[in-house]
Amino acid sequence: YCVLLMDMVTPIRRALATCVPLLWFVRVADGMPDPAQRDLLTRQETSRQTGGRVTLTAAELKLDVQLRRLKEREMSAAPFPPAVHFFNAKPLIQESPVFKLLQEMPKGAALHVHASSLVGVDWLVKNVTYRPHCYVCFTWDNSVRFVFSDRRPFPRWDCVYWQLLEALRARLGDPTGFDDGLMQHLTLFTEDPDGEYPSQEVVWEKFERAFVAAAGLITHAPVLRDYFYKGLEELLHDNILYLELRSGLSKTYELDGAVHDKVWTLKTFREVTRTFRADHPDFLGARVIVSVKAAVKEAIQLQKDFPDVVAGFDMVGREDGGRALWYFREALSLPADLGVTLPYFFHAGETDDEGTDVDQNILDALLFNTTRIGHGFALAHHPLAKELSRKRNVAVELCPISNQVLRLVSDLRNHPAAVLMSEGHPMVISSDDPSLFGTTGLSYDFYEAFVGIGGLRANLGTLKELALNSIRYSSLPAHLKDAGLVMWQKKWDAFIFNNS
Ligand SMILES: *[C@@H]1O[C@H](CO)[C@@H](O)[C@H](O)[C@H]1NC(C)=O
Ligand SMILES: *[C@@H]1O[C@H](CO)[C@@H](O)[C@H](O)[C@H]1NC(C)=O
Numbered sequence: 001y002c003v004l005l006m007d008m009v010t011p012i013r014r015a016l017a018t019c020v021p022l023l024w025f026v027r028v029a030d031g032m033p034d035p036a037q038r039d040l041l042t043r044q045e046t047s048r049q050t051g052g053r054v055t056l057t058a059a060e061l062k063l064d065v066q067l068r069r070l071k072e073r074e075m076s077a078a079p080f081p082p083a084v085h086f087f088n089a090k091p092l093i094q095e096s097p098v099f100k101l102l103q104e105m106p107k108g109a110a111l112h113v114h115a116s117s118l119v120g121v122d123w124l125v126k127n128v129t130y131r132p133h134c135y136v137c138f139t140w141d142n143s144v145r146f147v148f149s150d151r152r153p154f155p156r157w158d159c160v161y162w163q164l165l166e167a168l169r170a171r172l173g174d175p176t177g178f179d180d181g182l183m184q185h186l187t188l189f190t191e192d193p194d195g196e197y198p199s200q201e202v203v204w205e206k207f208e209r210a211f212v213a214a215a216g217l218i219t220h221a222p223v224l225r226d227y228f229y230k231g232l233e234e235l236l237h238d239n240i241l242y243l244e245l246r247s248g249l250s251k252t253y254e255l256d257g258a259v260h261d262k263v264w265t266l267k268t269f270r271e272v273t274r275t276f277r278a279d280h281p282d283f284l285g286a287r288v289i290v291s292v293k294a295a296v297k298e299a300i301q302l303q304k305d306f307p308d309v310v311a312g313f314d315m316v317g318r319e320d321g322g323r324a325l326w327y328f329r330e331a332l333s334l335p336a337d338l339g340v341t342l343p344y345f346f347h348a349g350e351t352d353d354e355g356t357d358v359d360q361n362i363l364d365a366l367l368f369n370t371t372r373i374g375h376g377f378a379l380a381h382h383p384l385a386k387e388l389s390r391k392r393n394v395a396v397e398l399c400p401i402s403n404q405v406l407r408l409v410s411d412l413r414n415h416p417a418a419v420l421m422s423e424g425h426p427m428v429i430s431s432d433d434p435s436l437f438g439t440t441g442l443s444y445d446f447y448e449a450f451v452g453i454g455g456l457r458a459n460l461g462t463l464k465e466l467a468l469n470s471i472r473y474s475s476l477p478a479h480l481k482d483a484g485l486v487m488w489q490k491k492w493d494a495f496i497f498n499n500s
């Protein structure tokens with residue numbers, strides 16, 4: 001065997017090559033590594049991955065075998081959806097049998113979703129813009145604004161000419177085409193994502209324009225109420241039982257221009273959640289993570305007044321454009337200084353640039369005792385932060401489609417979370433801004449994580465652990481976590497029963 005090997009090495013390495021095989025292959029006389037040893041190592045490595053220590057029941061194992069077969073088929077087909085931009089992959093994913101199973105699977109909780117993009121734009125356009133008293137205006141920078149008003153709104157700096165939407169739609173005579181146009185203003189979706197969004201800057205600009213455009217619709221008080229309800233409905237429909245919503249708690253307005261404050265928004269959210277729970281007893285509930293730039297004092301007060309509905313605080317905005325956590329260190333130290341608790345849920349490390357402020361946010365988030373890490377895209381590159389986050393059980397909120405659409409990674413098989421998944425780092429799957437990316441619920445993100453990032457090795461145990469994680473790492477108090485786990489298990493058992 002030495003001769004064979006030596007043929008393949010350069011003469012310079014020849015001396016080395018003669019002794020290395022002797023050291024490596026002493027166990028088996030014919031030079032082959034011990035197959036039992038190989039099996040053992042493979043099993044040991046697999047046991048470290050997310051869900052690697054989950055024991056599956058006989059019925060679960062049956063479904064697991066089936067899932068693997070389906071996944072193998074998908075991986076050998078071209079194009080492979082996780083390798084393609086989500087906007088082009090979406091129709092492929094919708095056809096996938098794995099995806100259909102994931103839709104049916106009880107996924108637990110959605111822990112990283114922004115309120116401004118909770119509900120699909122279909123509903124915003126087909127339902128909300130069809131309500132009476134809706135005015136529309138097209139801005140010079142190719143965006144759109146909406147406002148509900150009982151009289152024609154005054155011109156303002158960005159909007160000189162307001163038209164009654166109902167009248168405009170009737171006059172143009174092509175409601176479907178017109179509505180499609182409106183939808184394009186409210187999402188990032190395009191058939192040519194690489195051409196239209198050549199850089200992170202360009203896609204973030206569009207992101208912010210869409211965000212501002214939707215605000216006029218969502219912040220109309222009667223709409224907001226329906227919007228929250230519809231959002232919970234979409235989640236439940238995707239077999240999710242609990243939500244932690246990041247929200248800036250925008251002020252809302254009435255037809256006559258009257259304005260409600262943040263507390264009104266929070267109370268409305270609580271009330272809608274209660275109504276929804278009464279209508280759907282198999283839904284556990286929803287809480288808010290107050291996401292306002294540096295408004296720590298305000299968040300402390302809100303958490304004190306609404307402990308059941310306010311989970312904690314996050315800094316909002318695009319990390320890369322805005323200030324880093326360390327810049328706000330004084331404000332962020334306030335709760336500790338005052339001796340009050342305000343759990344943090346920071347976005348951190350949503351970047352592919354190493355060594356920048358945003359990159360540094362990962363460690364700072366941990367220093368400020370963050371409860372979870374939003375994205376943590378950069379975490380795999382920070383050995384110490386990774387160790388800390390693991391030791392303290394600080395889960396990463398992985399949002400694969402968001403990372404791809406916002407251009408941190410193109411082929412999701414190369415997502416750095418593949419490393420975290422292979423070593424079982426605490427992790428949950430979420431959707432970030434579903435309406436902007438054209439997703440609802442969590443099934444699309446689960447698909448990308450399970451098929452793309454996890455690859456063939458991710459199995460039913462992985463899925464089970466990810467779902468369980470979403471309840472474990474939620475902000476819920478222990479007794480509600482227990483209730484959630486019981487509720488989830490019941491749904492899970494039914495899912496397994498129906499599919500094995
Ligand atoms: C819009 O949504 C509301 C609440 O979700 C519903 O009651 C209403 O019937 C819908 N209207 C249309 C036109 O779809
Ligand atoms: C973080 O937690 C540690 C240990 O519990 C505590 O000493 C420290 O004050 C906390 N820091 C902040 C900023 O809350």
Ligand SMILES: [Zn+2]
Nearest residue numbers: 114347374432
């Ligand atoms: Zn986010």
